[in-house]
Amino acid sequence: MIATNCDKDGNNMLHLVGEFSQLNIVLGAALHMQLELLWFEEIKKIVPLAYLKAENSKGKTPKDVFTETHQGLHKDGEKWMRDTANHCMVVATLIATVVFATAFTIPGGNNQGNGTPIFLDHTWFMVFFLSDSIAMLSASTSILIFLSILTSRYTEKDFLDSLPTRLLFGLLALFISIVGMVVAFGATCFLLDILA
Structure with a gap:
């Protein structure tokens, strides 16, 4: 696992982006989900390629963290x-x-x-x-x-x-x-x- 630019739980920047849902600037859950996905995709473009598949201490990739964190928003x-x-x-x-x-x-x-x-x-x-x-x-x-x-x-x-x-x-x-x-x-x- 990559140790540079990671927090104590092994989360890199992309893990953290996948974990937090802070973009409440649009009406409608579907458009909010679109905005969250766009933000995640933009951050993916600026992090090193190795971070895309890096696992945190729980064995989850950034995409897994994003999917798990946004499950409720996805249903809404x-x-x-x-x-x-x-x-x-x-x-x-x-x-x-x-x-x-x-x-x-x-x-x-x-x-x-x-x-x-x-x-x-x-x-x-x-x-x-x-x-x-x-x-x-x-x-x-x-x-x-x-x-x-x-x-x-x-x-x-x-x-x-x-x-x-x-x-x-x-x-x-x-x-x-x-x-x-x-x-x-x-x-x-x-x-x-x-x-x-």
Whole structure:
């Protein structure tokens, strides 16, 4: 075992980083876990290579110490990520249902003779149609992304890149679907104003 730069228990700097959880600057256990992993990975880059596999007096490597110390945070992160993905998926499903139904109940109705929408030549109808389509696509995308979060393995490595990235893209798609739904609603209001 390496004796230089170690404390009385044989812990080197990386063991100590793995043991302490002090980075409480983000909300959400999953993002806290990501920050702890990033900090551990950055310290790994600056310590000598021999320290990566060095064992302390209890026979544990720095990675073992990190995993053991952050076990509770790992479970909390998994629960937080599942809850967040679940709630967001419910919202995305509601939006997808509403914009799907709206696409078939076109504002103003259809012409009796040929079945084309009455407002087909109006600019606001195109705004309605495009924003409703964008809302449907992005809501469906966010549902799939949140579903992939729910079916993840939730390993430590997943918390580093995979899960936070999926969460970010899922929330972005959900936000786009909300904006699309609001724009479609506004366009419908303008079309009904023309009808009145």
